[in-house]
Amino acid sequence: MTVTRVPVVERILSANDRLAEQNRARLDEACVFGLNIMAAPGAGKTSTILQTIKALSPRVRLGVIEGDTAAVTIDADKVIAAGMPAVQVNTGGECHLDAVMMSNALPQLPLDQIELLIVENVGNLICPAAFSLGTHANVVIASVAEGDDKPYKYPNIYRGIDALIINKIDLLPYVDFNMDYFKRGIEMLNPGVVTFPVSCRTGEGVDRWVDWLVEKIRK
């Protein structure tokens, strides 16, 4: 069965896009590079952010918006403990961040003191893809423990992203994950997209990801 998008949904998405453009303008004005990180629950969004902070500190000052579906500050607390400002956005049960939530969170961050804003979206491989936030780059993190068929099953999230992090590669010997099959799926959806195999647990591969990010920020 196919669900037809009704006009009200179109209007919501279009209003979201307009607000996302305003968010983008606010970031540009403050010379802040915005990065939206999307992934399934437990793929390693927060771990990647913490590894990125570790690699970039103190040369790049960053801030984080933590999207959560519940009133928990587990992730925001970790970022603050790592010495960076963080704002927690509780979506109140909603399964994604949108441009309104981003717009409300921005004034709570010291934009004039940061160069990079990382937005950790809600853990979900579906809906975050439909809501622009106004960031300059969108990245998905896949975990090898999730299996190699995710591009085929959740295609929309991989379309149009700027980079793909393949996390938990330390688990490759213990899971059934065919990297060629996975990458073929990605290539069909987003030809030529750059991929970063990493292990946030061991730190392997994080340097390549961070080099790419720094180049994007400084461009």
Next chain:
Amino acid sequence: MTVTRVPVVERILSANDRLAEQNRARLDEACVFGLNIMAAPGAGKTSTILQTIKALSPRVRLGVIEGDTAAVTIDADKVIAAGMPAVQVNTGGECHLDAVMMSNALPQLPLDQIELLIVENVGNLICPAAFSLGTHANVVIASVAEGDDKPYKYPNIYRGIDALIINKIDLLPYVDFNMDYFKRGIEMLNPGVVTFPVSCRTGEGVDRWVDWLVEKIRK
């Protein structure tokens, strides 16, 4: 920020509940036990279904409804290859199954020939919790690779479920997963809920889960 549920959402949920009751009545009439399986992407929903088929066949005949957000039949094909009837429901980008989709799928299955209907929901730890399908039991599968903080971050999905499968326990030596912390989170949300630590890869623990399920079906 908290999102206030607007009346239109309440009406949709209430209409869904009424249709879920009708689905339940159709299952009851056909003497079919309905089981709704929810989990994050890649936690092992299909693997659990395949292990369950293997353990129950031929003593229990079952059918499967496969919920997918895209037009892929990867999971349905696996069930059919295992010798059981399966119907694929493509949600057209929606992030959960609802009672309407279930109602449309039911006539496509030989209900008079099956005793157990397993519904594999869309991979998502948030929205499936809000939409009753009319099944007799609701189960969540957690993967230890997702981390031990999921009950704290995605609480709604664990509330009111009848059992929790903790999958991929073969990975426990290689991931940072504190079982006590995880179970304390679950216990706060759903006191006394039965949990089944399993490895669908090695088959460990599957027998306990299947015994519980058979007891539920035959009750």
